[in-house]
Amino acid sequence: MQHEQDPTYAKPEPNTAAPSPEEAEAAAAAQAAEASASVADELAALKAQNAELAEQYLRAKAEVENMRRRTEEEMAKVRKFAVEGLAESLLPVLDSLEAGLAVQEATLEQIREGAEATLKQLQSALSRHKVLPIVPAPGDKFDPHQHQAISMVPAEQEPHTIVAVLQKGYLISERVLRPALVTVAAPK
Template identity: 35%
Template sequence: MADPKKDDFLDDIADAEAEELAAQMAEGPEDAAGGTPTGTAGEDELAALAAERDQYKDRFVRALADAENLRKRADKERREAEQYGGSKLARDMLPVYDNMKRALDAATEEQKQASAALIEGIELTMRELLNVFSKHGIDVIVPQVGDRFDPQMHQAMFEAPVPGTKAGDIIQVAAEGFLLHDRLLRPAQVGVSSTPAG
């Protein structure tokens, strides 16, 4: 006949083991050494997917930044082409301006009176040329005798000692210069005093 005390004792042990097992399962799996919990296969896969997602996100952000930089560069090149695309044609037109100016400057008062219609035609053509220059952002650099030489805007064609001037003063203007927007098309050609300051 079975001993009821022994059966109760065995039931108590089984209940205690079941409770301990349930507590272990609630805490999570442990490694073989009985130490800290290890990731399951699902957790490892989730971590790999998160890493891959971060990698794609980083590549996407870089691609967006590259596309934005490319758009900005193309926009800048387009604006420069609009502003400076005609610089070769503008340079080729400068001798036309120079020759018309020389023709007007060379005409004496008697010639102007005798050929008033011709002179007026040249002046009107010159004004129209200057209007076209202005329309396309071309400005004339007109230095005056006595101005200081500026190597950014002027080209020294010669130097000569001139009494009553300082070294670096402009003593003659051979040809006017031109700017296309903020770029120098041609420096003004000038003569510069070499007389030492004193």
């Protein structure tokens, strides 16, 4: 092995000859098997993810359907029993009217007192349910959102102001239930 110590000696290169067709085929098959395994793993992961997403979708869809059904049931109950509180408040008024009519020998003064007491009960019941009167004063500016002009009359006051209230209006929770019927001062 003296030639290995000789500086002019060139070391032989490893065998870099082309692989045999069988070796090349085996290497290609190994690469294909590796790629196929990788694709199979990726496909399995995607299938699992798809199954999980499909289950989440079905759960969300069922939850939305249940919420819609519960909301419909609640709305049906609200519609059905919406006037329950008001009706309960009006029962004492009904009782008072029936009691007043049951009295056979009432004087005019007793009838008036009974009617006034019943009116106060009715006003109280309505105000508990936020049904409030709209009673503009003469001279107030006409508001088409709360007042309905029946006529315009000549008057010694500002134009488009209220001259007289013919019928009270009513609000329910700040929404006009019925506008007040009024006459309005005509422009001069």
